[in-house]
Amino acid sequence: MKIVFATHNNNKLKEVAALLPNIELLSLTDIGCTEEIPETADTLEGNAKIKANHVTEKYGYPCFADDTGLLVDALNGEPGVYSARYAGEHGNAEKNMDLLLKNLEGTSNRKACFKTIICLNLNNQQHLFEGICNGNILEKRQGDEGFGYDPIFTPNGYQLSFAEMSLDEKGKISHRGLAVQKLIAFLQNL
Numbered sequence: 001m002k003i004v005f006a007t008h009n010n011n012k013l014k015e016v017a018a019l020l021p022n023i024e025l026l027s028l029t030d031i032g033c034t035e036e037i038p039e040t041a042d043t044l045e046g047n048a049k050i051k052a053n054h055v056t057e058k059y060g061y062p063c064f065a066d067d068t069g070l071l072v073d074a075l076n077g078e079p080g081v082y083s084a085r086y087a088g089e090h091g092n093a094e095k096n097m098d099l100l101l102k103n104l105e106g107t108s109n110r111k112a113c114f115k116t117i118i119c120l121n122l123n124n125q126q127h128l129f130e131g132i133c134n135g136n137i138l139e140k141r142q143g144d145e146g147f148g149y150d151p152i153f154t155p156n157g158y159q160l161s162f163a164e165m166s167l168d169e170k171g172k173i174s175h176r177g178l179a180v181q182k183l184i185a186f187l188q189n190l
Helices: 010-017 044-059 093-103 167-173 175-188
Strands: 002-005 024-026 063-072 111-122 125-137 153-155
Touching (some): 002 010, 010 024, 010 167, 010 175, 044 063, 044 125, 167 175
Parallel strands (some): 002 024
Antiparallel strands (some): 125 153
């Protein structure tokens, strides 16, 4: 089965492809979609739907899209839906982490969670899958694997940041991994 994962992010593509061994996963680049799909919703669910619908309607492929946010308790859920552009420029992980760490200076409550919503458009139906990973924001970066906020997030029950874990290890416990596991279970029951 061929399914488009609505992303240009090769890190996310590799992470998800490792979890979907029996599906031919296509990226936006693979189908010739070069435009940036605007994420204009004010919820993760809304953005995932926008991206999946764009691909299905314009390119005719079954598609799933995700949106992920980092929700920090002490910041009333920020950066949330704006996680990728928290410091202004879309996708600048270093600036996003710098701003988050600055905003948490002197704060003892470091609780946070990553939340991923996946929207799947398949056979003229839409399905949603959610994954949540609870943890804490570290005071400084640790590790150089992964992407985004991985170097400053440690999941509950672990001493390592996501950036210090192997793809396989992270995939089993991460927000995206948990949402993808629900997606896989759904696809296997078709």
